[in-house]
Amino acid sequence: MKNNQYTAQHNKKQHGSQRDSLLEKVILVTIKxxxxxxxxxxxxxxxxxxxxxxxPHEDVLARITxxxxxxxxxxxxxxxxxxxxxxxxxxxxxxxGIELEHLAYPAQLKFKRDVIKQALKKYRPADFANYxxxxxxxxxxxxxxxNKLQFQVRAGEHGKIKAGLYRPDSHELVDLPTFxxxxxxxxxxxxxxxxxxxxxKIQPYHERQDAGIVKTVVVRESFANxxxxxxxxxxxxxIPQINNLITDLVKQEPAVVSVMxxxxxxxxxxxxxxxxxxxxxxxxxxxxxxxxxxxxxxxxFFQLNxxxxxxxxxxxxxxxxxxxGELLVDAYCGVGTIxxxxxxxxxxVYGMDVTPEAIxxxxxxxxxxxLTNAHYEVGTAQDWFAKWTSQGxxxxxxxxDPPRTGLDDKLIATILKYRPAKxxxxxxxxxxxxxxxxxxxxxxTVEYIQxxxxxxxxxxxxxVVKLKLKK
Numbered sequence: 001m002k003n004n005q006y007t008a009q010h011n012k013k014q015h016g017s018q019r020d021s022l023l024e025k026v027i028l029v030t031i032k033x034x035x036x037x038x039x040x041x042x043x044x045x046x047x048x049x050x051x052x053x054x055x056p057h058e059d060v061l062a063r064i065t066x067x068x069x070x071x072x073x074x075x076x077x078x079x080x081x082x083x084x085x086x087x088x089x090x091x092x093x094x095x096x097g098i099e100l101e102h103l104a105y106p107a108q109l110k111f112k113r114d115v116i117k118q119a120l121k122k123y124r125p126a127d128f129a130n131y132x133x134x135x136x137x138x139x140x141x142x143x144x145x146x147n148k149l150q151f152q153v154r155a156g157e158h159g160k161i162k163a164g165l166y167r168p169d170s171h172e173l174v175d176l177p178t179f180x181x182x183x184x185x186x187x188x189x190x191x192x193x194x195x196x197x198x199x200x201k202i203q204p205y206h207e208r209q210d211a212g213i214v215k216t217v218v219v220r221e222s223f224a225n226x227x228x229x230x231x232x233x234x235x236x237x238x239i240p241q242i243n244n245l246i247t248d249l250v251k252q253e254p255a256v257v258s259v260m261x262x263x264x265x266x267x268x269x270x271x272x273x274x275x276x277x278x279x280x281x282x283x284x285x286x287x288x289x290x291x292x293x294x295x296x297x298x299x300x301f302f303q304l305n306x307x308x309x310x311x312x313x314x315x316x317x318x319x320x321x322x323x324x325g326e327l328l329v330d331a332y333c334g335v336g337t338i339x340x341x342x343x344x345x346x347x348x349v350y351g352m353d354v355t356p357e358a359i360x361x362x363x364x365x366x367x368x369x370x371l372t373n374a375h376y377e378v379g380t381a382q383d384w385f386a387k388w389t390s391q392g393x394x395x396x397x398x399x400x401d402p403p404r405t406g407l408d409d410k411l412i413a414t415i416l417k418y419r420p421a422k423x424x425x426x427x428x429x430x431x432x433x434x435x436x437x438x439x440x441x442x443x444x445t446v447e448y449i450q451x452x453x454x455x456x457x458x459x460x461x462x463x464v465v466k467l468k469l470k471k
Contacts, residue, residue, distance in 0.1 A: 038459030112461040119430035125437035142456030200241035224288035229258035319466040326396035331381035336362030382411035397422035406432025
């Protein structure tokens with residue numbers, strides 16, 4: 001009898017929990033604000049819910065797709081009450097890189113300022129409530145700005161080859177014949193490459209079987225002269241019929257002046273392998289920021305928005321306010337763009353980067369600019385900063401432009417030890433910026449934060465932060 005009672009009570013609990021589950025339920029939500037990834041945030045029965053595609057001040061119907069103890073995730077079903085800032089997007093693909101395209105551009109700029117405020121409120125660096133956060137600097141034409149295209153390549157239907165990006169949180173490739181943030185030239189070129197891969201029967205990568213040859217196509221475009229560099233990322237060392245493909249490619253698209261191959265035999269989410277080889281034409285592209293020309297190798301980091309980069313560097317220059325006798329350290333220097341842009345104002349520039357090809361480019365770029373006061377080394381920012389300071393090379397000014405992971409703890413410790421008087425932090429991630437400021441504000445105050453929109457139609461926010469050494 002007891003067993004029967006236990007079984008009945010257990011079944012009742014199970015059925016009750018199933019009835020209480022919110023999964024797949026369609027609910028009405030009022031959106032309060034946007035989250036750091038551009039998703040709409042509202043509340044249902046006092047639990048926070050994240051709904052991509054929803055905008056503040058909208059009433060939306062959403063289907064619950066994930067239920068956790070502290071939050072819910074939902075899929076937008078229908079907008080019942082529209083925001084005045086909702087616009088019709090150009091693209092209709094479920095991929096990253098266009099997650100705010102349905103939001104009017106002036107509202108995007110307000111969001112990119114607000115997301116910095118959200119991050120500061122979360123991490124609470126010293127005196128954060130009193131920071132001056134300026135209005136975000138945007139673009140006149142916030143489309144067709146990306147100077148680099150990086151599309152995965154897979155087999156399509158009827159022998160065709162598709163190229164594009166993955167759906168969020170999946171390995172399902174979305175073919176992208178159009179994409180409004182890319183240039184027309186780079187899109188046309190990647191479609192041509194797909195046709196030529198099919199023509200010469202060069203097999204695209206098959207992820208599940210770890211077979212095939214070409215994994216990724218990368219097209220970088222110079223905005224200075226609109227020449228192209230193509231990189232084919234392959235699983236194998238040899239690409240059959242590659243010479244025939246290159247002959248057709250440069251004949252049909254004369255803008256292609258460089259073709260490289262990167263070899264990545266590993267089954268990994270990382271795009272790039274360790275080895276890059278030259279196949280055709282030039283080794284580098286030439287780009288120009290202001291009056292300075294830069295040589296770019298295939299692996300070298302360069303800001304993806306050439307037009308906004310000039311505005312960014314002008315704001316860095318303004319914030320640093322270098323004087324002729326001062327020494328500058330340019331951490332995470334890439335191909336030397338920031339340091340070379342500022343070198344005319346300084347006694348000397350010292351930069352470092354972990355990518356050897358980038359340092360080769362940086363040294364060449366400094367030479368081409370006629371600079372004798374620029375010095376570039378391969379290695380981490382924290383190691384070289386410590387080494388230089390131990391050699392008596394003490395910077396008067398420091399500019400850091402770290403990856404999205406922010407500053408290394410060792411570098412922060414070195415900065416706090418030597419405390420350069422002038423310090424500018426270029427951030428591409430508000431969360432890691434706010435976390436780093438918790439430590440940096442032990443020695444510095446934040447004079448101001450200047451947001452810049454380097455990636456229109458996305459939730460990403462860039463900022464120039466001017467820090468002042470405490471007395």
